[in-house]
Amino acid sequence: xxxxxxxxxxYAWGSRxxxxxxxxxPTPSAEPEAELWVGAHPSAPSxxxxxxxxxxxxxxxxxxxxxxxxxxxxxxxxxVLGRFGPRLPYLLKFLAAEQPLSLQAHPDxxxxxxxxxxxxxxxxxxxxxxxxxxxxxxxPELLVAVSDFEALCGFRPPAQAGQVLAAFNVxxxxxxxxxxxxxxxxxxxxxxxxxxxxxxxVEERAAxxxxxxxxxxxxxxxxxxxxxxxxxxxxxxxxxxxxxxYPGDVGVIVALLLNHVRxxxxxxxxxxxxxxxxxxRGTGVEIMAASDNVLRGGLTPKHVDVAELLRVLRFEAxxxxxxxxxxxxxxxxxxxxxxxxxxxxxxxADLSGATAAVTLPADGPRSLICTGGRVTLRSGAESxxxxxxQAAFVPAGMPAVEATGTGTLFQAGTP
Numbered sequence: 209x210x211x212x213x214x215x216x217x218x219y220a221w222g223s224r225x226x227x228x229x230x231x232x233x234p235t236p237s238a239e240p241e242a243e244l245w246v247g248a249h250p251s252a253p254s255x256x257x258x259x260x261x262x263x264x265x266x267x268x269x270x271x272x273x274x275x276x277x278x279x280x281x282x283x284x285x286x287x288v289l290g291r292f293g294p295r296l297p298y299l300l301k302f303l304a305a306e307q308p309l310s311l312q313a314h315p316d317x318x319x320x321x322x323x324x325x326x327x328x329x330x331x332x333x334x335x336x337x338x339x340x341x342x343x344x345x346x347x348p349e350l351l352v353a354v355s356d357f358e359a360l361c362g363f364r365p366p367a368q369a370g371q372v373l374a375a376f377n378v379x380x381x382x383x384x385x386x387x388x389x390x391x392x393x394x395x396x397x398x399x400x401x402x403x404x405x406x407x408x409x410v411e412e413r414a415a416x417x418x419x420x421x422x423x424x425x426x427x428x429x430x431x432x433x434x435x436x437x438x439x440x441x442x443x444x445x446x447x448x449x450x451x452x453x454y455p456g457d458v459g460v461i462v463a464l465l466l467n468h469v470r471x472x473x474x475x476x477x478x479x480x481x482x483x484x485x486x487x488x489r490g491t492g493v494e495i496m497a498a499s500d501n502v503l504r505g506g507l508t509p510k511h512v513d514v515a516e517l518l519r520v521l522r523f524e525a526x527x528x529x530x531x532x533x534x535x536x537x538x539x540x541x542x543x544x545x546x547x548x549x550x551x552x553x554x555x556x557a558d559l560s561g562a563t564a565a566v567t568l569p570a571d572g573p574r575s576l577i578c579t580g581g582r583v584t585l586r587s588g589a590e591s592x593x594x595x596x597x598q599a600a601f602v603p604a605g606m607p608a609v610e611a612t613g614t615g616t617l618f619q620a621g622t623p
Contacts, residue, residue, distance in 0.1 A: 459506015
């Protein structure tokens with residue numbers, strides 16, 4: 209087992225307190241801290257200690273992807289190496305959102321491979337801010353709430369989305385409402401409504417979003433008696449908050465077409481390819497296929513490629529976006545959230561000092577992060593302690609990890 213030195217991404221939407229407090233550092237941090245990455249993606253790899261192998265390494269350790277390139281079968285195992293090549297197929301993150309993230313979706317495997325190849329062939333610089341595809345991999349992902357967590361995830365049924373937009377009583381939006389409440393197939397209604405909003409004349413967007421924000425500010429007094437009043441009130445609050453942060457951004461209105469979910473700790477949202485989503489606020493653990501491909505649709509100053517986003521979106525209503533934890537039979541306080549992908553499986557062990565050791569599954573390479581308390585890990589003759597905010601990597605050949613202590617431990621691995 210190896211203690212990892214992890215990387216923190218300083219995105220503007222991050223918190224200046226959450227990750228610092230988790231790791232016992234002074235607050236506020238010098239800059240926003242949004243994501244703590246535990247993995248081998250070259251954009252922000254974790255580092256193994258200098259003594260990770262008999263060959264040793266630099267004084268500051270070695271990047272995990274470099275170690276895998278040097279000793280792929282020892283670290284990944286023959287099974288993972290055969291299925292995915294010399295790369296860790298998943299990426300584990302601890303996420304702290306203080307401000308809304310961009311509206312975004314991720315490509316499927318075929319789209320990612322083709323998009324990356326096309327941009328490489330066109331000679332696009334790897335770090336160019338307008339690139340859509342920074343690697344050739346897809347990025348399905350699962351987010352598990354650590355604190356109460358708020359997110360937008362997948363499209364509402366179009367009739368419901370139409371009711372929400374109609375409640376704002378903004379005349380300019382009536383054609384979009386009519387599209388959503390029409391008699392056609394649901395995917396067609398959603399696709400046409402999103403196209404209408406994304407194609408809104410740039411010079412008219414500020415007035416449209418301003419009208420929505422004005423309606424949101426006074427709307428509850430008018431529509432509070434409606435049967436769908438709670439849903440409408442939530443939409444008013446959300447629209448006002450997003451319009452204040454992103455005035456004139458039509459993504460404020462597109463966001464109202466999505467499911468607005470509030471997760472309790474332990475609940476999750478599953479985001480397959482083509483799922484339009486955005487995190488709004490809260491802390492969570494995120495597991496995904498190891499990719500950094502993001503297609504943005506608004507609520508961001510970063511590059512937005514509307515045409516490419518619309519090409520990869522899946523216009524399907526997601527009626528129940530929340531995934532509940534499932535206990536692992538015979539494993540005490542161990543739970544999981546099954547996801548229909550071959551790259552990853554996530555487990556959580558909730559440990560109290562009075563409970564016996566919890567044994568975590570041992571298939572392939574494993575990455576672990578402690579999100580609270582202090583836990584002790586044992587694998588064969590090896591042991592180590594993890595405090596909150598610390599992470600470890602367990603190579604494929606190591607026996608199952610037994611965890612004890614008082615705290616919460618997440619383990620990412622392959623199914």
